[in-house]
Amino acid sequence: MPLLDIETKNGFTYPIIYKEFFLDGMLNVGEYGPDWYTTVYPKLKENPTLLLHSYDFELLNLKGVNEAIDELSDPEGYREIKEEFKFIPFGQSGAGDHYCFFVNEENNGENPIVFVWHDMNEVNYLAKNMQDFVFRMLLTDMSDQDVYNDVSDEEFKDNLERVLKTHKKYLTDKQNDVLQTVFNREIIDYEILLPKMKEAKRGLLTDVELKKTLAEVIPFDKMDSSFEYSSES
Template sequence: MNIAELEQKYNFKYPETYKQLAEDNMLNWGESGPHWFETTFPELKKNPPLLLFAYDIEIWNDQQFVEASIDEMSDEEDYRNIHHEYRFVPFAKNGSGDLYAFQFDLQHNGEVPLTFIPHDDEEAEVVAKNFQDFIFRQLLEAITEIDEDSMFYEDEEEDLKQNLFNQLRTHESYLTPRQIEILNEIYHRDIFEYTYKVPNGSSFEAEGLVTFDEVEKILNIEIGFDQLNKKFNYTESWIS
């Protein structure tokens, strides 16, 4: 099933940015398999597809995954018991099975917000007002902690930076000039160590190009809107 067929079947319209990415083959991470990292990844990182170097996200290129996920979420027997008023169209997942989805019931003035749906919690979170801002947020958050678990990690900082600038080059046409300017400035920084605190009061050490606190400030200024980071129980009505 292609994008047009999926839109017709479920009566929605993908944002133009997403359609352009699909047309540009930017959703394609290559054929998955046990040797993907050794054989496919070295070629992909020269011209990175969508969010290749983001943190723990897998973009779906096959619309059959989207179709299956929509059907599962609307099934009365689905364990998530999602309230009927929500219109989620997933497009990616992370390693834990949490989903990233367009939330069409929140669509306003042509903008379709993006929502994070955890696999083991009834509380979802709105993370961006449109797909462009979602890409920007993912690129920023990926560089708060740079370690051996980071996809773009390299032994030499120069090589790591090359991965980031390659990604910025292939993503520029889907971002605003201001977003490109911010990412470009941060990518030119040296990696530094810093301490951050989590809500329970614990402190942790990290290495990155930007701190969690700075990212939060940037996001509030650059992509802020009234629903940003709003959490809600998806088993209940939004207005309850």
């Protein structure tokens, strides 16, 4: 079992939910390459794998996980991550940042999910466990229709509906109820207030509603806080 190999090699135990993802085929994203989007993606779209449509999230296959672990644990790597920190990545951003289990803070078989930047000496806490992270990502997706790539209202809702179908079994009843309630809304246009400008957005809930709902449904005292992973400034 490949997950067991990773666990044995790194002295880490995956949470039960991630092992369920593996057994259910939710991690089967194939081999990435120049033709992945045209040959593999269409087959996955009907029954989406883990967070298939989430913004700036690329699920790592097991080969990619092993490579990323080696990269993050390399004492001579450009990040110069402190030896006491242990991250087990499972996804990455388009820029090469990593979504990881934070091994140091394991609690009853669960690990916080963190975002390890590649170009900043910073780690952000995203959720207290994998289940809450999936909820956070799905709710965030609902707030942000990809108008930049001209995703239509119909495609936006269709993608969300398919994702909710394949992810439902891994979430709590309350989390599913919240997602379904938001999904049933009408799409709205809204603005995010930035320090010096406003940014137009489109989705099923505003950024303010998103933050409030996350705090209510998946409370986590460290959510969105950060720490430095290297002694180098």
